[in-house]
Amino acid sequence: MRGRPMLYTRYETDQALMNTGTKKLMLALFLVFLILVPLGVIPGVDFLAQDEWLRLLSEVSIYGIAALGLNVLTGLAGQVSLGHAFFMGVGAYTAAWLGAAPGPFNGLGLPIWIWLPAAGIVAAVIGVAVGPTAVRVRGLYLAFVTLGLVFVGEYVFRNWTSLTGGAQTGRTFPPLEFRLWKEETPLIDFVSDGPWFGIELSGEAKTYYLLAVFAIVFVVLSKNLQRTRVGRAFQSIRDRDVAAEIMGVNEAKYKLIAFGISSFYAGIGGALLASFVGRMIPEQWNLFLSVEIIAIVLIGGAGVVTGTILGSVFVILLPRIVEDVTHGLAAIVVEGSGPIAWIGDLFISTGLDDFGFVNTQAGVAPGLSIPQFNQVLYGLLIILFLIFEPLGLYGIWLRIRNYWKGWPFTY
């Protein structure tokens, strides 16, 4: 049962984030990897350098940031919230109001270094404002109170046309550009193609870099938070609220802080998402967005910072990967040669008369269309994943690690 003894001469080194040489090395390698991705020079994953994949990776960062916030609230403080989408919306519209160019809808055209932090802060303030209600209720009830928040929020967003552009219509959001003030041409522009330090980069690549940096910053913040006084207070409330209070943790106060922090992340995430997509309709800050974020946190492994990012990768990239695979298969079947084609044909139908669960002809042949099938597969993968690894991706990681060192975990 005993872990291999690790010798530290000073507690400081033991407490450091990267407390072993291997960790430091891994991190360094990983950072290099992140930097090289858009240059398409890494064999095997060079396809990631395509605009479409860079966009997906950027989304990973954005959803990751938002999810990190929920991870603080749910993973650390144990307060489950379905309201994350609402706070993301608040962030997005704060960004729009401050950052978007004056036009048909509210917009002051201020630079990113104002609208982005503001998005987080406004969301946080609102989070703390609704906190007191939230603090009263526990467990699932909290989840549903926050669900109510989403619906009320959606109602407000739909009707506040001057700010949100109105239901089904939406509005545009400030682009990812860095201006000192309101000057014409931005100082740094993260959206359009052009060289950086002599290297020709697509706008997608620049966006990717920017968002990756944001993601890293927020990861570090989360990790620090988690291992210090406040983070422990959160966890103690999660594990045993009554005992925690008797041990000197002010439950109400820390729940509020947790709400604030989580909403802050959400606000930033929402602002970045809206800015990244360019145009959002009010209906999009809905339950399904919240659920997606929760899925990220739980699939990553509640309470685990790195897990959350992994979760984001999983949830964002999986549908795309599933899609590529099925399309590949379908292609082979339509070609109709080789054993794969033969077996595949049992599942894939290629015409009205052909049988199969999946069809290559949208809406015509029997069976699910490939996009529908992808959805189904996506759902199934989530289920199977949680059935076999209820602790999330982090659980798998633990397995791997424990395989190397005899950690006590043996579920």
Add this chain to the structure above:
Amino acid sequence: MATGPLHTVLWRLGANYSRPASTERYEDDEMLTVENLEVVYNDVVLVLRGISLEVESDQIVALLGANGAGKTTTLRAITGLLDIHDGDITKGEIDFAGQDVTHIDPSKRVALGISQVMEGRRIFAELDVDDNLRAGAYVNRNGSAVKDAHDRVMALFPRLAERRSATAGYLSGGEQQMLAIGRALMQDPKLLILDEPSLGLAPLLVQEVRDIIVEINKQGTAVLLIEQNASMALSIANHGYIMETGKMVMDGVAEKLLKDEDVKEFYLGLHTTGEKKSFRDVKHYKRRKRWLS
């Protein structure tokens, strides 16, 4: 909220559900026989290394042992709750009332007459006292019988009678322990297994519980008593078993065990001379001696 990952109940797709119960009557008075039982947790931790024990239909049998010896595991094996803890019986057999119950469903075992008082009370905190008892009587469909059992429990534990409609979770530790015992009695079992029933009970109540156990046994229920409080257990048991790290290291008639030197020192905390020694003396010297096992 639900149980955390630490209690992960890895009860995968109903591991062992079939195995029809043979129905032959049993002649001799052996109620329970455990033979050379081996239990492994998570396919790695070997916790029971081939233990055997016997409970006869009119007996009180005490099972003693240090923490982590495997007492509760033994109980889980007998009552069929190992799967929840990802434990498996890798060897050995458990017969109850002449039939092999090694792998049958726990609910069937209860129906056959095996009841247990689980370690750590495990009462249904959100239900009130009465409903806890009704839950205990689940296998017992006969309304009047349930009512009698209920009255009997109330008679045994007046304190519970006073708190009948209280939410079990708000009962005091001891009250919860009483409830746990009462709940088991609702099934009027053939064999009652108690895992540390005296835990958290006041001395007077420990004596009462002891008397209750004797009483139940008189009424024809065999008892397997797992205890830390060895003196109490042995004072009423006909027979005693002593476990150390998954092995039976000693067993015999209770009187004999009570006289055994080692038992005296390690389980009754008596000096060889017999009188109790003060904690102020044992302070600062720690014993690490163990039976060779």
Add this chain to the structure above:
Amino acid sequence: MTPAAVVLAQEVTLGGNEFTEMLVEGLSLGTIYALLAVGFVIIFKATQVINFAHGAIAAMGGFLVASMATILDIPGRWLPDAPAWVSWVGSVVIALVAMALIGMMLERVFLRPMVGEELFAIAIVTLGLDIVIRNVVNDFIGQFPRPMGDPFALAIFDLGWVRIAHTEALQIAVALATVGAIALFFRSRMGIAMRATAFDQEAARAQGISVGKVFSISWAIGAVLATVAAIFISMFPRRPAGVDQQTAFFAFKAFPAIIIGGLDSIIGGIVGGLIVGLAESAASTYLAFEFLGTGFAGIVPYLLMLLVLLVRPYGLFGTEEIRRV
């Protein structure tokens, strides 16, 4: 704010007075919510599972009824000269039985393995389930709604002071009867078994409660109730064209009902459902003010929910979490 619904002309009152119309609409909505809520509550109560797939299951049930009654015409095809309603009831019964089995199957295959995991890990599993079922069912439903093929058509009781469709009358009656029966069922031994199981599976098994059975039963009941709800959702006048690809989302509307009543209380589910139904209908009748914008009535249930929770953090009938050291 954009101008919302405004009645510009003098009121030409048709069919009953505004109030009674409102009442009928409220009851008919409320009973549907109640059916959904109770099904949800039962599953939660007995298995601690928040079933996000409830709506998808309802849609599946609705589609099954539709196909039995119209597409496949079972048992109608074998009893050509039986009155319409007989064969229709036949179809419904068959569909309900099928759904009960499907419910059990789903639990056995997808949720049994999750027993004892974190509440929300399980919730995400049901979310996955929702995605799967919804897509498959919607593919079956296709682009055309599938009518229930019920014999009531557009028949209406016109009592002068109120007009109420036969379907609605039936619905209110059936719904109240069903949930009533369920409520009684839960007073029984099985009821306690379910609560015990939900609270501590191991301890429950130690009492001889067959946890597997409890789970199966609760999911069967849940699926059946969802189906009943789906039938009434997909009839005249609510969805005269029948069950369609949106039906699966209807269940979300039952959430506030569940909370107002208390997550683990069946009575709560019923009361909550009715409250929400009436509140919504009242709001859409009396609160159509311009300054409130569009869809205010739709969030009234949630506002109510927040109010209730402020006064009673565990809903009207929910049992509160034990907090003690």
Add this chain to the structure above:
Amino acid sequence: GGDGGTDETTTSAESTDTTEDMTSTTEGDMTSTTAGGAGEIATDVGVDLEAGTITVGLLSDLSGVFSSLVQIIVTGHEVYWEQVNANGGIGGLEVVVNPVDTAYDPPTHVQRYEELKDEVVAFGHSTGSPHTVAINDQLQADGILAIPLTWYSGWSDDAINANLLHHGVPYCLESMNIIGYLKDMMGDGLQTIAIASNPGDYGLDSHEGAVLAAEALGLEVVYEGREAINAADEATLTEVANGIVQSGADLAYVTTSPTAFSTIFGTALAQGYQGTWSGAGPSYNPAFIAPDSPIKDAIAASTYWSAYYGLWGMDTPGVQEATQLLTDSGRVEVPVSAYFEGFVEAQIMHAALEQAYANGDMTQAGVLAAAKSLENVALDGLGPDETYVGANNDQVQRASAAIWRPDPEALASGESAGEEVLETDYTNAITEAYEFNEACYSLEG
């Protein structure tokens, strides 16, 4: 993206395999002058002279709310191009459609656009208005052509349609046509009108049209539920139904989703409402009059509709031909007119590509330019002919392909999609008179 630039064109005709095409973002800055079918053809993205293919992208909702409809439209595209390719394609080049799923979700839509823009020469359709607006700036930046798959009047407004091709009568004018038609038909029987709509371009464009029609015809608007309908919110449906019933209007003009329409219709019916009904085309669903539908007779008796494209079984050469192709293709389960929408979009794209080919410039920009120069796209009655030159008022499509009423018998018998045609290629006087200078409802921001 790397090489979406309007004037960039590459020597090696690029394979549509994106992996390659991305890893070589820098190679590709000279015009190719390969001898195509007719003289010199300049190409950049989506036209592969080696392989002899032209790739057209479709931003389709294949798993979202409109998936079932859009799937059929996509099939329409595929069947149409199969035939074109069979007859030698465009100067020997085969046209390949590449549909991708946008799930009717703007972020996904944008994502998909980014994926396709480096593979296709133009977009055969782009599902949804906010979605299309979301990519409009990019379209203009990248100089790519797209055909919006919605009938928003803004697509005929040169303020925003620089890269877009409208087709079919826009919601706004559709309202005028159908309401005008009903007025002519019902005469004094039509004095009062109740108008209710979804939010967004769809509902509001149609709503504006109805209001304008009411003015033009001197109808009294007795109930107005402007963007009062939210299909996902039962309460709004009741609210609107109540409004209509109490207004007792002669005509209820409701523009929303079929689900919401059927609910409002049913609820109003239950309360004894007896007026006539209509709304923008997408509010209707054939299932309303399916054999087992309880409301089939009520719908047939009281609703009238206008069509953007030809209806199944309508006897115009275009429709006949298309019907033939579809039935031959063996890909038609049940007759649905929506297939023709696919045909219409494809034919317009076809015209654009032919023109570009003739111009010898099949770059993305070239195709866009060609399309914008089309004076007349003749659809032989599959839909009204389209033109893309001239002022908004000249470009805008005024004609409904048909005015029709539901016909349960015809549907049951399976010979048509249950649409009894009352008029074809119909333009009402008020529509004719209407001066169209800008979108009836502006979708700004």
Add this chain to the structure above:
Amino acid sequence: MALVSSKLLQRRAERYGPKEYDHLLDVRDIHLSFKGVKAVDGVSFTVDDGELFAIIGPNGAGKTSLFNSINQVYHPQEGDILWKGESLMGLKPNVTAERGIARTFQNIALYPHMTVLENILTGRHVRMRSGWIAGALWVGKAKSEEIENREIVESIIDFLEIEQWRKYPVGLLPYGIQKRVELGRALAMDPELLMLDEPVAGMNLEETEDMARFILDVQDELQIAIILVEHDMGLVMDIADRVLVLDFGQQIATGKPAEVQANPNVIKAYLGEELESA
């Protein structure tokens, strides 16, 4: 050991200046009842610095409730609780903790998902200051504070001899060890009063002896006053300075172990005739 005590005493000295109160804890006639039940019914007693004060009584007599009242988890309807002369009534539990009252629980209430180290560090919460921003940024103050407190915690871990478990999630540890960690977490608060609720329940003899040793060390060397609730008469009568006996929430006897032990009421209500069995 010595290390802990000296440092701790010094820290305490700094925090709470010279003593200017007569009783450390002074409970005055408190009444606490829950719908129907009188859990505590007019109990008064005092505890002085460094004293080991035991409370015994039948199950449901109100011992734990008394602890909860002192912690202000429950709010007695009547009476007063003075801490160093100041009333605790109406405060929030976390404030009582800051004032210097620490506690272990009848049913272990550790944070199962956190490691032993983290659990004990949470005990330091009340003695630390840094906020979430500083923490998230891991800047100077927060950082140095973390490290200082880590040292304090380590000294406690040494004292309790649980080094080997340091980095294990407590949920996985044996019962006996968990009880120790809980004691550690309480000690980490630098308390002046330590309330132990059945610290040796369910322990075998050996573990009981270990626990007894720790309790005595805490009392002697750290000079922390202790209130002990325990049903193991062997232990109580052996190490307690004074004993209070409760029955049905009422105080039926107070005094030296020997006196109490002899008190017929106590025997009748609690001990039962055959004392030697305990």
